[in-house]
Amino acid sequence: EKGGYDHFMLKEIHEQPKAVKNTLREASEIKKIVQSFPKFNRICFVACGTSYHASLIGKYLFENLVGISTDVTLASEFEYSAETLDENTLVIVITQSGETADTLKALRLVNHKAKTLAIVNVVGSTVTREAEYVVYTRAGPEIGVAATKTYISQLTSIYLLAICMSGRMELLEKLESIPDYMESILENEDFIKKIACKYKDARDFFFIGRGFSYPTALEGALKLKEITYIHAEGYASGELKHGPLALIDDGIPVVAIVPPGKSHDKTLSNVEEVNARGARVIGLGSSKDEDLRSETMDMIEFDDEINEIFSAIPYVIPLQLLSYYISVMKGIDPDKPKNLAKCVTVE
């Protein structure tokens, strides 16, 4: 049932191109939903864990592409800030399982004060029965506790929603080219395995990025904590100088997510800062980015065409693989990390 892979997680990482392709088939369904929308002046995402990180990408996309003010709230915090909802707000809950107690509670708190849309992977789950609009991710069942292919599918649904709401249909073509590109990243797996071997004994890790790459940094750190038990921090790179820079010293691995785009130059200068303090920088960026290469100890290369707006899907894959291989090298079962359940049904 693991299809020849050692763990479900690795199988699911490899199923990601197919998961994106299948989720893209929902485009016409999403278009219909969007056509039936009233006019919204605000979007409010609500989710937990990895689904929260997908929501953060949603914020950058909706604000940049659709031009609609968007906020993101952790589902467990929602009850403390739900007062300002009205019929012009669309609340989007994102949940792989459709059963997460915090997310369900938040959905119930909206209670007809605003319109609700759920992005869900499990057909027939509780959330699908309670939200007004439902968008399915088509990742197929995910067994590993770490969310991988469902995250990538959530991102795909968010891109589709944002493209349909903005009417920028020409971007669809770009999105459709991503699954093939993902295959080529997966072929580079042995290189990530080598990086894993080099850094597996580190006690702490930092993941940094700006804009669209900030949620990717958070997701990279969460994966690492969850399945390797290594302390990891995900930071908006501009925040380093407001405190955490004090922790950067000799040998600490800093994973810097630096795709081409608006955020590139500023993130690069943050990379220079951590380098000056002795960090070992693992850079993720364009294969043509010689400035980044000269600042890194190891460089994970991507096609120069992948601009930050579409970077969230391909750039997270090496981070998933890095966590997976470190976990295995440490003798941990990445499918069943300690203290965690696949579906969290308590608040």
Ligand code: M6R
């Ligand atoms: O089923 P959900 O998407 O609502 O689950 C939310 C989180 O519990 C989940 O994403 C969790 O953070 C993952 N195990 C992370 O890999």
